[in-house]
Amino acid sequence: TKNPPHRPYTLLPMNSKGIIVGEIILGYELEFSIDGSTLAVGGYDLVRDFGFVKVYDVRELFYVDCTVEKPEKIGNGFCDVNEPYYSEECGYDGGDCGFPVLVEGYDNCMVPEPTFIGNGFCYVDGVLPFSSEQCGFDGGDCPIPSPVEGYPNCLVS
Incomplete structure (x- = not known):
């Protein structure tokens, strides 16, 4: 396998017979902006024989x-x-x-599966967002947490 002379560590996408199996090398070069908000990914199109750069917004990527x-x-x-x-x-x-989907009858209850609210089972042992005040503690399926005496910020179900 031959590498570009200026990039001896970049392998071309070839099979064991030396035939190019990919047309593009992506990740040829990677570079973050000084503030880390953008990522530039360089690549090379082997068929058309030109390089390119794609710039990504890191907050949208990760x-x-x-x-x-x-x-x-x-x-x-x-x-x-x-x-x-x-x-x-x-x-x-x-x-x-x-x-998340708004559960009918609960103004601020947003869950991935509304049918789990009030179905007779406390979903996954009181996991949020199902077992929350907004969701009526899983539509009444989960016990309402009560304070622990002597620990005003501690609630248990």
């Missing part, structure tokens, strides 16, 4: 305000309705879950 224990769960193909994974900051689990 979930920069999403803080989770296991970031690999974001966008892994499985909907995790637990907060903070299921939040606007985390792109509703990186697009794995649908956008």
Whole structure:
């Protein structure tokens, strides 16, 4: 396999017989802006023999305000309705879950699956947003939290 002379570490997309199997090398060069708000990704079109640069807004590309224990769960193909994974900051689990839907009868209750509210089961042991005051504590399926004596900011179900 031959590399461009000025980029000895960039391998061309060729198979074992030396035939080019891809027409574009993407990620030829990567560069962040000084403030980190944009990412420039350079590439090379092998067929047309020219380079190109695509500039991305980092806030649209990544979930920069999403803080989770296991970031690999974001966008892994499985909907995790637990907060903070299921939040606007985390792109509703990186697009794995649908956008929240307003539950009829609850003015501020937005959940991915409205049929789970008031279906007779406390959804996932009181997980937000289902077991919240806005959702009527899962439509009455979950116990209402009560304060712990001596701990005014501690509520348990």
